[in-house]
Amino acid sequence: MGMAGSGRMGTDVKLRMGLSLTILAFLLLNLWYRVATIFDYSRVVSGVFVCLAVCSLVVIVFPRLLKGFLFAFGASFFLFGFRGYDIQSQVFETVVVFVALTALLVNTRGARSTEQGARSSQDSSHLLDGRSHLNRQLLVLILCYVGLSVLSLMLLPVGHIVKDFWLFGWKSFFLQVANAMPNSWLYPLAGMNRLLVFLVFAVEVAKARESRELFRWIFIGIFVGGVFCAFIGLLDYYGVVSLKWYRLGTTVSPGALHSTFLNRSWLAEFILMMAPFVLIGFMSRIKGLWWKFLLLASLVLCEVALLLGGARGGWVSYPLILFVCWLFFYFTKEGRLESFHFKWRDLVKVAVSVPITIVISLLLIFYVIMPLSNYVKEDAGAKGSKARPKHSTAYIERQASRIVEPSGRLKAWTQGLDVGREQPWFGMGYEAFCWHANILSKVPDSYYVVNKDNKHNRVLDTPHNIYFQLFASGGIVGLFFWALVIGYALTILVVDLIRNKRLLNVPVIISIISFHTYGLFQSMQYIPMIWMFIFLALGYALTIDERVLPDSVRRASGWVIKGMVVLVLIGGVVYFVGRGSQDLADRYGLKVYAEDQDWHNYLGFYHREKGPAGHFRFQEKGG
Numbered sequence: 272m273g274m275a276g277s278g279r280m281g282t283d284v285k286l287r288m289g290l291s292l293t294i295l296a297f298l299l300l301n302l303w304y305r306v307a308t309i310f311d312y313s314r315v316v317s318g319v320f321v322c323l324a325v326c327s328l329v330v331i332v333f334p335r336l337l338k339g340f341l342f343a344f345g346a347s348f349f350l351f352g353f354r355g356y357d358i359q360s361q362v363f364e365t366v367v368v369f370v371a372l373t374a375l376l377v378n379t380r381g382a383r384s385t386e387q388g389a390r391s392s393q394d395s396s397h398l399l400d401g402r403s404h405l406n407r408q409l410l411v412l413i414l415c416y417v418g419l420s421v422l423s424l425m426l427l428p429v430g431h432i433v434k435d436f437w438l439f440g441w442k443s444f445f446l447q448v449a450n451a452m453p454n455s456w457l458y459p460l461a462g463m464n465r466l467l468v469f470l471v472f473a474v475e476v477a478k479a480r481e482s483r484e485l486f487r488w489i490f491i492g493i494f495v496g497g498v499f500c501a502f503i504g505l506l507d508y509y510g511v512v513s514l515k516w517y518r519l520g521t522t523v524s525p526g527a528l529h530s531t532f533l534n535r536s537w538l539a540e541f542i543l544m545m546a547p548f549v550l551i552g553f554m555s556r557i558k559g560l561w562w563k564f565l566l567l568a569s570l571v572l573c574e575v576a577l578l579l580g581g582a583r584g585g586w587v588s589y590p591l592i593l594f595v596c597w598l599f600f601y602f603t604k605e606g607r608l609e610s611f612h613f614k615w616r617d618l619v620k621v622a623v624s625v626p627i628t629i630v631i632s633l634l635l636i637f638y639v640i641m642p643l644s645n646y647v648k649e650d651a652g653a654k655g656s657k658a659r660p661k662h663s664t665a666y667i668e669r670q671a672s673r674i675v676e677p678s679g680r681l682k683a684w685t686q687g688l689d690v691g692r693e694q695p696w697f698g699m700g701y702e703a704f705c706w707h708a709n710i711l712s713k714v715p716d717s718y719y720v721v722n723k724d725n726k727h728n729r730v731l732d733t734p735h736n737i738y739f740q741l742f743a744s745g746g747i748v749g750l751f752f753w754a755l756v757i758g759y760a761l762t763i764l765v766v767d768l769i770r771n772k773r774l775l776n777v778p779v780i781i782s783i784i785s786f787h788t789y790g791l792f793q794s795m796q797y798i799p800m801i802w803m804f805i806f807l808a809l810g811y812a813l814t815i816d817e818r819v820l821p822d823s824v825r826r827a828s829g830w831v832i833k834g835m836v837v838l839v840l841i842g843g844v845v846y847f848v849g850r851g852s853q854d855l856a857d858r859y860g861l862k863v864y865a866e867d868q869d870w871h872n873y874l875g876f877y878h879r880e881k882g883p884a885g886h887f888r889f890q891e892k893g894g
Contacts, residue, residue: 291379294471298372301468305365307442308449312358319362323369334377337479338488344370345492349500351800352532352541354732355461356450357519360799364465367803371472378478405477408817408828409759413809415835416752417470419697419745422839424463425846426700427456428864431871438875439891453705453732455878462702462796469803473810486811487775490548497545498569501576504530504538508579528579537798539582542573543789544804547781554774680735680792682727687734689718689726691743693855697842698746700852702796705732707743707852710866714859733797737790748838755831757783760812762824767815775811783808 309316330340344366351363436444448464451457476485507514508528518533532538552566690699690708699707708730711717719726734740741750761783768776786795786805796802817825848854856864863871867879876888 291375294375294475295372297467297471298368298375301368301464302372304445304449304464305361305368307445309358309361309365316358316362320365323366327369327373330373331376331380334380337373337377338485340373341370341476341485342488342492345489346496346499348493348545348800348803349496349531349541352530352534352537352798353800354533354797355465355799356452356458357533361449363800363803364468367468367472371468371475374472374475374479378475381480404816405474406763406813406815406817408825408832409756409763409809409813410474411832412752412756412759412835413470415832415839416745416749416756417466418839419749419752419842420466420701421463422843422846423698423700423703423745423749424459425850426703426852427459428851428871430851431874432456432460434874443891453702454709454730456703456706458706459700459702465799465802466701469806472803473806474813477810477813482814483773483775483811486807486814487551489807490775490778491551493545494548494551494569497542498572500530500538501542501573504528504576505572505579527581528576530576535580536582536793537801538580539577540789540793540795540798540801542577542580543785544782544801546570546573547778547785550778550781551775554777682725683731683733683735684739685722685725686719686727686731687736687739687743689722690734691739691746692718694746694849696746696748697845698742698744698749700846701744704734704740704743705730710864713866714861716859733794735793737787737793737795740794740796748842752835752838755835756809757787759828760809763815763817763820764812767819770819776815779808779811 305320310320311317326340330336347366351359353359355361439447448457448461451461476482476489479485503512503514505528506512507530514529514531517531518529527535528538529535530538532541549566549570552569553563686708687704690704690711693699693707693711708719711719712723712730714720734743738750741753745752761780764776764780764783767773768780782804786808789795795805817828820828852864856862862868865871870879873888876890879886879888881887
């Protein structure tokens with residue numbers, strides 16, 4: 272080994288160590304943030320925190336347990352179908368931090384042993400290849416999107432936020448950030464932290480040895496948890512058990528199946544994301560008719576829960592997902608990829624399988640589940656036992672009749688469109704839609720008010736569409752960046768599937784498609800657990816070497832990345848010029864860009880509230 276090679280190896284090791292220390296510091300700061308915000312919430316939450324710490328330590332000492340740890344992590348996803356400021360989602364983010372920290376420390380131990388082995392054998396290639404190779408092009412694409420999002424935070428009143436931090440104290444300030452509603456300027460800070468945590472998690476798992484196998488266990492856990500979620504959701508729907516206590520006592524859509532989710536639409540999102548992972552079971556080495564029957568029964572059970580949930584977006588999206596699942600199911604045989612050349616009879620099989628699956632689900636609902644539930648309730652002497660089946664039938668018919676009535680969604684979408692039109696190229700700031708919409712809805716000359724007739728009477732938390740959410744956050748450039756990230760990920764997954772016959776790519780591809788199909792009807796960032804799905808898929812795609820692509824495609828991607836870096840720098844200048852959104856204030860003749868034109872005179876005070884004696888503000892104790 273030459274001196275140049277030795278020096279390069281040493282530099283690579285130092286860079287990796289420096290990056291690992293930076294990520295470690297970020298995760299430890301997040302643990303500090305979590306201790307301040309949720310540890311004292313209740314004994315149960317404190318117990319979960321301590322249990323996670325113990326489990327992480329055990330896995331770090333015994334790395335072979337990492338697969339089981341990640342399986343349990345995936346199986347817990349169904350417990351976290353809540354908004355980012357709900358305690359359940361805050362616990363979920365804490366779980367992600369612990370798992371990411373565990374993966375980081377396990378990777379560090381593995382890297383040290385690899386380094387020692389390389390030094391003892393004086394083989395630099397052993398050191399450089401001992402760790403999983405990340406797809407650098409995809410990683411840089413993701414970092415460009417994240418970098419643009421981070422820079423966009425300059426559009427918030429950063430100076431005021433920093434001064435409040437010192438006046439309130441770290442614990443009170445962290446509580447404000449963690450519990451910030453979407454109409455607060457602190458909400459984007461929580462969203463940005465979440466984005467970085469999810470990215471770190473994806474990268475650390477992708478860097479691990481046997482990384483694809485680790486992702487496989489996460490996906491299996493998600494599917495197992497999803498099937499259980501559908502099952503207990505049916506029990507709750509027909510009164511056998513009650514989950515209202517877990518849903519914070521709230522049912523947003525009376526008569527709909529919610530399971531452990533606060534909203535039926537979020538349950539539909541989850542089912543659509545996790546359903547493709549049933550294909551992992553069909554690809555497994557387990558044979559026998561009973562196994563296939565069990566997998567198909569699980570798929571039908573999930574579809575029954577989706578139908579009873581009544582989310583129109585789920586009903587519209589699910590047939591497409593079923594079609595793609597059956598399509599890939601007929602691609603494979605005996606656990607291997609057969610051919611992409613279809614005959615007419617193969618297409619007929621797929622076309623017939625989808626409606627058959629749906630019909631079976633409907634028959635189960637109306638002729639098995641409802642009568643059985645009715646019988647059980649009558650046997651138990653329950654009152655109103657015959658009302659639920661009739662109510663369920665009417666509810667499904669009513670929701671089906673509304674599928675062709677998109678007016679509600681159109682009004683939500685135009686909110687996102689008109690907010691984004693204020694700064695169409697680089698957007699209004701990451702996850703700042705609701706904050707801007709509340710301000711602009713009171714400015715007479717804004718796009719929002721000029722076109723007020725095509726909107727809801729109140730400002731929604733999100734525009735109920737991931738594409739309008741991306742547009743409002745990062746403008747055309749941000750939306751373009753996201754399209755490049757997803758397009759590249761899908762491309763490399765498909766090419767790797769064709770060349771290397773890696774079947775695990777199949778459910779990941781379908782899950783990405785599901786995510787962006789349902790994204791037409793929801794802002795996927797609003798529910799942290801749902802947002803996490805896309806980072807799991809991107810993390811898995813990071814494990815695929817870019818060299819699987821043709822040289823011409825990689826060269827073109829390189830030029831695209833250089834252009835993205837330039838746009839990130841331009842975006843930084845644009846955000847700096849408009850820092851604090853003062854350019855919008857000047858455009859509309861406002862003293863400051865805010866609903867409350869006096870907020871900047873009250874450092875260390877909370878937002879203005881209205882009481883019986885007029886408006887007042889709370890100040891933090893000791894502030």
